[in-house]
Amino acid sequence: MSEVIDQESYWRITAMNNPYAIARELTEQTRIQSMTESIPRGEEVAGYCNGSLTWETHYLKPDYFLALFYDDTKEKTPDPYTKRGLKDCQAWIFKYDRRHSRLSFQARNVEIGNKAFARLAHHLATESPRPPVNQSRLAHPNRAHTALPVIARGQKVITSE
Template identity: 35%
Template sequence: MSEQIDTETKSYSRLMDEVLNHVIYHAEDFRTQRLSGAMPKESSYLVTGDNQNFINLLPLKDNRYLALFYDIADIPDKPMNDKLLVKHSDAWILYYDSQHARWSSEAWNKQIGNKKFI
């Protein structure tokens, strides 16, 4: 039983690493477009994958971004606000370290809980 749980945990972890790498790829694209002036500084960035999965990036401050990854089927039909969207998605606070030119995840809502994240 514990071997099965370990296998499921490892495969979930691998999947989340792939998702986070995909999100960071788009965050870098968003950051460079904002720096080049191709996008206004206040704008958000929405990426649709297969018309089912979405990535939404919102600039915060000091090279930080809110990244939301969600499956549209998991979103309830009721009107959404930021708290509900975070609750029904994987959300990260991403930080771009310009001195070392690398991205890091400062927080993940599934790790610290939605109440602390919001």
């Protein structure tokens, strides 16, 4: 019985000393899951509990993830998108770098403050996707204004009468 208690104490101490490692591992699992199935933006995807300590990850947008660590005795259901919701939590925003095939953390609430972190997380979870590069509003061939000729400076305009 004492071995079980010692082992639980060991895991709790390990988890408290390095919550970042568990958050990173959960984020990696969430990233893999996001590649195989559609996940709504801003939703909680994965969670891990160790006694009263809880980790959870949220999908923000492609390649961006939020990891949250908190103690259930202090905070039951924190909202990572508000300053008040992050009060007794540690939170990270991770970005997956496809070029180097690795996760890197972009922001941490302890470093930039709860208000700025919540604003950034909310922005990433709700911003509309950008149009693909090299496409502008004028590049669509079915628009009437694309039929107009391009005239360089100094050229004469020839009109058919």
